[in-house]
Amino acid sequence: MELKIKIAVFFLCALPGPFLLAQEDLLSLLGQQGEQQTDYATASFKTNRVVNLHSLESTASGVFDFKISHRFGFLNGGVYEFFGLDNASIRIGGDFGVSDRLTVGVGRNSYDKAYDGFVKYKFLRQSTGKRNMPLTGAVLASCAINTVKWANPDRINYFSSRLNYLFQLILGRKFSESLTLQLSPTLVHRNLVRTRQEKNDVFALGGAGRIKLTRRIAVNAEYIYVLPGQLAPGYRNSISIGFDVETGGHVFQLHFTNSTSMVGHGYVAETVGDWLKGGVHFGFNISRVFTVRRRLKK
Amino acid sequence: MKKILCLFSVIVALSFATQTWGQKYFTRDGQITFTSETPMEKIEAVNQKATSVLDAASGQVEFAVLIKGFQFEKALMQEHFNENYMESTKFPKATFKGQITDMDLVDLTKDGVYPITVKGDLMIHGVTNPVVADGKLEVKNGAIHARSSFNLSPEEYGIKIPAVVRDNIAQSLKVEVAVNYELLTNGS
Numbered sequence: 001m002e003l004k005i006k007i008a009v010f011f012l013c014a015l016p017g018p019f020l021l022a023q024e025d026l027l028s029l030l031g032q033q034g035e036q037q038t039d040y041a042t043a044s045f046k047t048n049r050v051v052n053l054h055s056l057e058s059t060a061s062g063v064f065d066f067k068i069s070h071r072f073g074f075l076n077g078g079v080y081e082f083f084g085l086d087n088a089s090i091r092i093g094g095d096f097g098v099s100d101r102l103t104v105g106v107g108r109n110s111y112d113k114a115y116d117g118f119v120k121y122k123f124l125r126q127s128t129g130k131r132n133m134p135l136t137g138a139v140l141a142s143c144a145i146n147t148v149k150w151a152n153p154d155r156i157n158y159f160s161s162r163l164n165y166l167f168q169l170i171l172g173r174k175f176s177e178s179l180t181l182q183l184s185p186t187l188v189h190r191n192l193v194r195t196r197q198e199k200n201d202v203f204a205l206g207g208a209g210r211i212k213l214t215r216r217i218a219v220n221a222e223y224i225y226v227l228p229g230q231l232a233p234g235y236r237n238s239i240s241i242g243f244d245v246e247t248g249g250h251v252f253q254l255h256f257t258n259s260t261s262m263v264g265h266g267y268v269a270e271t272v273g274d275w276l277k278g279g280v281h282f283g284f285n286i287s288r289v290f291t292v293r294r295r296l297k298k
Numbered sequence: 299m300k301k302i303l304c305l306f307s308v309i310v311a312l313s314f315a316t317q318t319w320g321q322k323y324f325t326r327d328g329q330i331t332f333t334s335e336t337p338m339e340k341i342e343a344v345n346q347k348a349t350s351v352l353d354a355a356s357g358q359v360e361f362a363v364l365i366k367g368f369q370f371e372k373a374l375m376q377e378h379f380n381e382n383y384m385e386s387t388k389f390p391k392a393t394f395k396g397q398i399t400d401m402d403l404v405d406l407t408k409d410g411v412y413p414i415t416v417k418g419d420l421m422i423h424g425v426t427n428p429v430v431a432d433g434k435l436e437v438k439n440g441a442i443h444a445r446s447s448f449n450l451s452p453e454e455y456g457i458k459i460p461a462v463v464r465d466n467i468a469q470s471l472k473v474e475v476a477v478n479y480e481l482l483t484n485g486s
Binding site: 025026027029030037039040042043060061062063097177215216247248249289291294 | 322324326347349350351352353358359360361362364366367371372373374377380381382387388390393462463482
């Protein structure tokens with residue numbers, strides 16, 4: 001009798017087991033999906049530039065990003081210069097994503113009639129999930145060739161005097177959907193400088209950030225602090241603030257900056273505008289991307 | 299006697315347990331494709347990392363897919379898909395929980411192609427809607443290959459499409475699902 005009760009109790013307990021099991025979340029049997037895949041932070045900035053500084057973003061693999069940038073004259077030119085709009089410094093260039101990590105780019109500037117080129121490599125990608133990485137990191141090397149006619153054609157001029165370089169480490173993090181911050185320790189090397197007071201090697205620390213206001217508009221700001229004792233008086237740190245407006249395939253970057261040049265050594269070491277005295281340029285970068293190499297694999 | 303009873307109950311319990319495990323199938327690399335076709339533009343995206351579990355006994359089936367895992371031809375499209383439309387940081391997953399309503403007609407021990415109907419709740423962008431889709435289960439040497447396709451409208455899932463791109467994105471998207479199920483064992 002006792003045994004029968006025990007058997008009956010056992011079956012009563014055991015039988016519903018499988019049915020209960022069948023009702024639980026089936027996918028939980030596979031464990032957490034998020035842990036098996038790596039989720040990379042994307043769209044930390046709308047494009048690969050903040051204003052003048054390179055952002056931590058790179059151009060996507062197989063994409064050509066055509067860029068036209070303008071910096072109008074200084075606002076303090078007043079009505080006579082139509083607040084700077086009478087003059088413009090222009091850069092026309094293009095960046096290409098060789099891979100999702102490697103970007104190369106070239107450009108032509110009206111300032112110094114300079115040709116520039118850069119190579120940028122993303123060595124760290126911020127991610128969560130299977131691979132956890134708090135930061136995105138990139139290295140940037142760029143070179144610019146000044147092609148203005150020699151100021152003193154009578155003396156011996158070397159081609160190497162036309163060359164200027166910039167080396168930069170970019171470390172940043174997308175803290176939230178709206179906030180991204182980055183630091184850009186920078187070394188500028190100029191083969192030829194104007195005066196003895198200016199150093200050929202200039203060390204600087206750039207900082208930049210963006211706050212997304214809506215899905216398609218963000219505000220960007222950047223500041224480049226040049227360590228003291230490297231530049232002649234009259235040169236200033238570059239400060240820029242602007243808006244990114246994204247429409248389909250274009251990103252319009254509208255900004256105010258006290259830097260005239262759009263090439264690395266120029267905006268780091270040759271900025272003369274004084275924000276407090278209206279030494280500010282209105283300017284824009286327009287970025288239009290073209291997919292050269294399609295990426296969908298089936 | 300008590301010991302024998304104990305042993306007996308353990309054996310019975312274990313056999314029940316293994317039996318239920320044996321009736322479940324899973325995948326971690328299911329393929330989900332969606333296509334939007336308008337006269338202006340054809341947009342296609344593929345995700346090959348869909349996870350799914352199928353309970354062969356009850357016909358219950360579940361899917362989960364990470365929105366960021368959808369690959370587009372154009373990188374910018376993929377960025378806009380995640381940033382502007384799906385808000386994939388806020389809603390990282392799409393899930394489906396449902397039932398193969400005619401599972402009793404499928405004989406997993408016999409090779410063949412069985413037409414099925416799947417009914418359930420599809421959650422995308424934080425919005426859940428009921429979905430009914432026709433599909434096929436193909437049984438071959440004990441393996442199960444399942445495929446299905448259905449249409450859905452982005453509006454039903456609270457995905458706003460601005461007027462400027464209204465002509466580029468279809469009102470009704472075609473979703474295709476293709477899955478090779480493996481037997482779920484304890485080690486899976």
